[in-house]
Amino acid sequence: MDSEHLPKSPVFPTEIIELIIDHLQDDIVALTRISGTSHAIHHSCHRRLFRSVKLVISPTPKMFIRVFRHNPSIGQHVRKLVLHIHPRLSEWVPGKQNTQDLAAVHENIQTLTQTPFVEKLSIRGSITSWNSLHATLQQPILNCIHSASLTELSIEAFVIPVTIFRSCVNLSALMINYVEDSGKPEPNDQARMSPHSPQPMNIPQLRSFEVVSSTAFALALLRYRDSDGHPLIRFDRLETLIVPYYHPKQEMQVIEDICKEATGLETFACGGIMAGTESTDWPDFSHFLMLKNWRGQGKLFSESLLQGLCEKLQMFPQPNVLETLDLEISLPEGWHYLPISIQNEWGQLDVVLSRGFPRLHTVSINVVLFYSPPADPDSESAELRESERLFREKFPCLNGNPAVNFNFSTSFWD
Numbered sequence: 001m002d003s004e005h006l007p008k009s010p011v012f013p014t015e016i017i018e019l020i021i022d023h024l025q026d027d028i029v030a031l032t033r034i035s036g037t038s039h040a041i042h043h044s045c046h047r048r049l050f051r052s053v054k055l056v057i058s059p060t061p062k063m064f065i066r067v068f069r070h071n072p073s074i075g076q077h078v079r080k081l082v083l084h085i086h087p088r089l090s091e092w093v094p095g096k097q098n099t100q101d102l103a104a105v106h107e108n109i110q111t112l113t114q115t116p117f118v119e120k121l122s123i124r125g126s127i128t129s130w131n132s133l134h135a136t137l138q139q140p141i142l143n144c145i146h147s148a149s150l151t152e153l154s155i156e157a158f159v160i161p162v163t164i165f166r167s168c169v170n171l172s173a174l175m176i177n178y179v180e181d182s183g184k185p186e187p188n189d190q191a192r193m194s195p196h197s198p199q200p201m202n203i204p205q206l207r208s209f210e211v212v213s214s215t216a217f218a219l220a221l222l223r224y225r226d227s228d229g230h231p232l233i234r235f236d237r238l239e240t241l242i243v244p245y246y247h248p249k250q251e252m253q254v255i256e257d258i259c260k261e262a263t264g265l266e267t268f269a270c271g272g273i274m275a276g277t278e279s280t281d282w283p284d285f286s287h288f289l290m291l292k293n294w295r296g297q298g299k300l301f302s303e304s305l306l307q308g309l310c311e312k313l314q315m316f317p318q319p320n321v322l323e324t325l326d327l328e329i330s331l332p333e334g335w336h337y338l339p340i341s342i343q344n345e346w347g348q349l350d351v352v353l354s355r356g357f358p359r360l361h362t363v364s365i366n367v368v369l370f371y372s373p374p375a376d377p378d379s380e381s382a383e384l385r386e387s388e389r390l391f392r393e394k395f396p397c398l399n400g401n402p403a404v405n406f407n408f409s410t411s412f413w414d
Contacts, residue, residue, distance in 0.1 A: 052080035057089065057109050068111045075114030081144070082122045083112075085158075090132035112140040117149045125158030131182050155179050162221045165232050169202040174233075175210040175242075179217045205234045209258070210242040215250040222257045238262035245272035248281040259287035266290060271297030271328070282312040289317050295326040306345040310352050323359050330368040330413065346394035354397035354404075363398055364407040367391055384410050 055068075068075060089109075121144055130138065145153065146167040153168065154175040161182045165171065211218045224232050235258055243251050251270070259265065268291055270283055282298075282305075285291070298305055306329075316322065353363060369387060388410045392399065398406040 051077055052082075053078055054082040054084070055111060056084040057086060057111075068114055072114045075111070076117065078115040078118055080120040081115055081118045083124070083141070083144070085123065085125050085128050085141075087126050087128055089137055090128065092137065093134055094136055109137055109140050112144055115144070116147065118144055118147060119149055120152040120154075121145065121150055122154040122156070123158060124156045125160075128157070129159040129182060130161065130164070131159070131184050162217065162224055163232060165204060165221070168204045168233075171204040171233070172206060173208040174206055175212070176214040176217055177210075177212040179214040181217050181220045203231065203234050205236075206238050208240040208242075209235070209238055211251070211254055212244055213246055215247065215254050218254045219257065222254070235261040236263075238265055240267040241265055242269045245270055245281070252281070252283070255283060256287070264290045267293040269295040271295075282308050284315065285312055286315045286317060288320075290321060291316075292321055292323045293326075294322065294324075295328075297328045297330075299330040306349065310345065310348050313349075313352050314356065316356065318356060319358060320356070321359050322357050324362040324364075325353065325360065326364045328366045328368060330370060346391065350395040350397045354401060360404060362405045362407070365395075365409075367408075367410045368413050369410060370413050384412065 123141070123145075133141075142164070144150070145164065146169075148170055150168065151170055152173040153171055154177070156177040156179070158178075159180045159182050161184055165174075221232060222235070226232075238258065238261070241255070241258060241262065243255055245251050255270075265288060268283070268288060282296070285294075288294075296309075298309070353360065367387070388408065391410060392408050395406065395408065398404055
């Protein structure tokens, strides 16, 4: 229905209309169908339909981008934006005889100028290099990254300069995944520097930071200082840190550098600690003075890894404020033939967790068994129940403590 012919007012009160649309907000088909019934419903439906969108900026014209281009007002509703940047964008140069598909690129990326209120932005670069993009393509992306409304940013498979975050004034959550430093800094944003102040204006203050296979970039970001000694991003009020382990020594360096500033860290997650690694590859918990929640993952093929966990847990500062612990341990096929000394370490873990943690109220332990499960589902269920019973017996202290909610589970990984 043409919007010019929509009824000018709803039959029901606005509050009732809003409640109905709230109830349908996850039903895209229903919202699309009822959006043409009145002006009030039309606006409310669009506000929900276009709150979260995914744009693919590529040489191939996309129908959704055409919708944005011919209906610029809907971009005002976008709060969450996923932006896919096609590798061929590096081939586009203004003024050159571009192919027809590349000629559409610049027009496509201008769609970003129609989304001024994005709060959560995810950029996926397909190993694209920022330096390979022409400035007229960079600027709309920069405008999104530097928007005053942006609070959460995720960047994946991109080669970018660490200085790209210089003007992210309200950024509070950052995730970097396979991100590398381009080595070519963005020009200094002098407009955000006060000549009469020892501090630059509006340095972004992170509350959450996730680093996945991007340790060199993270270290460059942490250690960057301008000519006056100012950082690009502040970490002193960081509350949540997530660092999966792929190269433990590198990730440990990131954690150590962050903990020098983030003394009030409350939630920490690490994972991927592999078989054959040293027991010291577990984090040094002595840094976490205010840690309330910890989640760890490890693949246990050696006694030292479980011993190391027990040793590191005993390094928690005393008194500590740890409240929840979520641990996942993977065991190899043939796990039930592991030496009895390894099996005894589970009992040591039970003792360690039952002492020295006065505020601990929730412990979750999941044991993943690398095993070929039987074809019969009933046999598999029986095997899991028996495995869970055997492991649970290793934790008499936690099982018998009414103040601790102890959750234990086992699962197969074929």
